[in-house]
Amino acid sequence: MQKEVSPAYFLISIYLPPDVKKPGPGEFFMVKVGRDNYPLLRRPLSLHRMISGDTLQFLYRVKGKGTGLLSKKMEGDKLDILGPLGKGFLIPSDMKEAILVAGGIGIAPLFSLAEELKNKEISVKFFIGGKSKKDILCEDELRSLGIQPFISAEDGSRGRRGLVTELLEDYLKTVHGSRLPGRQIGFTVHGEQSVVNGSRIYACGPKPMLKKVSEIAGTYSCKCHVSLEERMACGVGACLGCAVKIRVQRSNPPSPPFAKGGKGGINKSKIQNPKSEIYKMVCKDGPVFNAEEIDWDG
Amino acid sequence: MADLRVNIGSMELKNPVMVASGTFGYGEEYSPYIDLNSLGAVVTKGISFHPIDGNPPPRIWETPSGLLNSIGLQNVGVKKFIKEKLPYLKGFDTRVIVNIFGTTISEYVKVAVRLSETPGIDAIEVNISCPNVKKGGMVFGTDSKSTKKVVSALKKVCSLPLLVKLSPNVTDITEFAMIAEGEGADAVSLINTILGMAIDIETRKPRLANITGGLSGPAIRPVALRMVWQVAKTVKIPVIGMGGISSAEDAIEFILAGATAIATGTANFYNPKTAYEIVNGLDGYLNEKGINDIKGLIGGMNA
Numbered sequence A: 001m002q003k004e005v006s007p008a009y010f011l012i013s014i015y016l017p018p019d020v021k022k023p024g025p026g027e028f029f030m031v032k033v034g035r036d037n038y039p040l041l042r043r044p045l046s047l048h049r050m051i052s053g054d055t056l057q058f059l060y061r062v063k064g065k066g067t068g069l070l071s072k073k074m075e076g077d078k079l080d081i082l083g084p085l086g087k088g089f090l091i092p093s094d095m096k097e098a099i100l101v102a103g104g105i106g107i108a109p110l111f112s113l114a115e116e117l118k119n120k121e122i123s124v125k126f127f128i129g130g131k132s133k134k135d136i137l138c139e140d141e142l143r144s145l146g147i148q149p150f151i152s153a154e155d156g157s158r159g160r161r162g163l164v165t166e167l168l169e170d171y172l173k174t175v176h177g178s179r180l181p182g183r184q185i186g187f188t189v190h191g192e193q194s195v196v197n198g199s200r201i202y203a204c205g206p207k208p209m210l211k212k213v214s215e216i217a218g219t220y221s222c223k224c225h226v227s228l229e230e231r232m233a234c235g236v237g238a239c240l241g242c243a244v245k246i247r248v249q250r251s252n253p254p255s256p257p258f259a260k261g262g263k264g265g266i267n268k269s270k271i272q273n274p275k276s277e278i279y280k281m282v283c284k285d286g287p288v289f290n291a292e293e294i295d296w297d298g
Numbered sequence B: 001m002a003d004l005r006v007n008i009g010s011m012e013l014k015n016p017v018m019v020a021s022g023t024f025g026y027g028e029e030y031s032p033y034i035d036l037n038s039l040g041a042v043v044t045k046g047i048s049f050h051p052i053d054g055n056p057p058p059r060i061w062e063t064p065s066g067l068l069n070s071i072g073l074q075n076v077g078v079k080k081f082i083k084e085k086l087p088y089l090k091g092f093d094t095r096v097i098v099n100i101f102g103t104t105i106s107e108y109v110k111v112a113v114r115l116s117e118t119p120g121i122d123a124i125e126v127n128i129s130c131p132n133v134k135k136g137g138m139v140f141g142t143d144s145k146s147t148k149k150v151v152s153a154l155k156k157v158c159s160l161p162l163l164v165k166l167s168p169n170v171t172d173i174t175e176f177a178m179i180a181e182g183e184g185a186d187a188v189s190l191i192n193t194i195l196g197m198a199i200d201i202e203t204r205k206p207r208l209a210n211i212t213g214g215l216s217g218p219a220i221r222p223v224a225l226r227m228v229w230q231v232a233k234t235v236k237i238p239v240i241g242m243g244g245i246s247s248a249e250d251a252i253e254f255i256l257a258g259a260t261a262i263a264t265g266t267a268n269f270y271n272p273k274t275a276y277e278i279v280n281g282l283d284g285y286l287n288e289k290g291i292n293d294i295k296g297l298i299g300g301m302n303a
Helices: A063-072 A103-117 A137-146 A166-180 A205-219 A268-271 B078-090 B105-116 B144-156 B173-182 B219-230 B248-258 B265-272 B274-289
Strands: A002-006 A009-015 A028-032 A041-046 A049-051 A057-059 A080-085 A099-101 A123-130 A152-153 A199-204 A221-229 A243-246 A278-281 A288-290 B006-008 B012-014 B017-019 B041-045 B062-063 B064-068 B093-102 B123-127 B164-165 B187-190 B196-198 B212-216 B239-242 B262-265
Touching: A009 A063, A028 B006, A041 A057, A041 A103, A041 A221, A041 B274, A049 A103, A057 A063, A057 A205, A057 B017, A099 A166, A099 A205, A099 B012, A103 A137, A103 A221, A123 A166, A152 A166, A152 A205, A152 A278, A166 A205, A166 B196, A199 A205, A205 A221, A243 B274, B006 B062, B006 B248, B062 B212, B064 B196, B064 B265, B078 B093, B078 B105, B078 B219, B105 B123, B144 B164, B144 B173, B173 B187, B173 B219, B212 B219, B212 B248, B219 B239, B239 B248, B248 B262, B248 B274, B265 B274
Parallel strands: A099 A123, A099 A199, A123 A152, A199 A221, B017 B041, B017 B262, B041 B093, B093 B123, B123 B164, B164 B187, B187 B239, B239 B262
Antiparallel strands: A002 A009, A009 A057, A028 A041, A028 A080, A049 A057, A221 A288, A243 A278, B006 B012, B062 B064, B064 B212, B196 B212
């Protein structure tokens, strides 16, 4: 069964046979959307929601031919899916508050996370952003969970006009602003001690949004998990197609720019010519990563 | 049950179905989805002496019935392969063929020597045909002198059966097959991917960060089949056919064209059970046709 919940956004429900492992929030499936060689590859879709233990839901946006074909599936059709795959969202037991940030279709995996967090009685703040009101999804469903989402649309057609990252920043400034350290935090500072104690940010959306969320999380020394999307062929770590660049680990981290003394403390040759670029695979090492691991400019 | 055994040099395979290098990881990645014991052989991801990080993303792009990739030979290096990847593969009743490459002949030799000294490896496949790296790979496989040098150097140090994987990005692939045979290769495998590219017309950027990539999948099958046929009638050593094979019917075409064994590649990505299905399909076909030994099918095209 499926329905178009907003223009170009579809929600498909699939009955899962009992022998299939139940997916967790952030995990995904490789879905064969066509027949024969059209299209050739499976499409990765994250778990959106599990309903009554046997119904799997994907929420997706029709973007190309593959998702277009998927949107034509009718009730009673069989779907060939591989999974659940990947490493999903980590929920530490000592967490007090989860801040979820969704951009457009990025809400798909975050919804099941919100459900799980609610089950664990962890406080959830949910920020939803999109280009326009048609890109703002799951509002009512979140309210049914007892979550009042903060909403922004870039064109002002719903919620506040602007970017969801601006909403997030305002929230953190208001609620956690007094804890903000007096100096700017450099890119090497990400200790176990979180300035925003007991809070974590979970984000999914377009890469520029995730980059900004990661920067904001860094400013507030708040742990941040991001769910990434990349084109993939296999979904199981074999093709090595879905590489994401990871920050190069240096044995002697350069001093932050504000360090006193020395010659600025940055060894330029090392930064420009890192000895080893390291890639991780979105399908196997992710799709959820610690934001601080990712080289956002890579 | 028909006899599916075939020989590649001194190595006997229980069936002629292998999985192609770069499309099956190190085996472990696919073991939840296909019984590795059902395969004639597993060919590993290409291994170099030092670990290689690979090319920047985006690395793949789907095309009609095909896949463009430019992974850039990312691999863990020979040391880690032997320590961490090989032990797992050794636990299965299938042949282990290790694909190797280097940026210089001495690097090829160093990897081959290390692997020859390691128990549990049945054969080495030499990659002289990767289109996605600046040094090594296809540089060796598209120049006849380099092909001769690398195969001859490896044959001197390598006691294991040596398979040479040929590039289709040449004017006459039979020339390279003959060189490999002349230098003592035990078999040739073909084809590697065909050099291709794609452009995003909105951003005007290439779809792959490396601009060009290797095309694989059903789109290249007729080209691969033609080349297998050309090579099989030129050389006496066994030919391992690959390029877009995704069903038993495809595999039979390659065998009829002269392939002694075949490998599934891109099909593993969209149907991890492909190789297993082909083994069963071959048996079914032979039984239906009343052929009791698959060797009777090799090169059996009526032309």
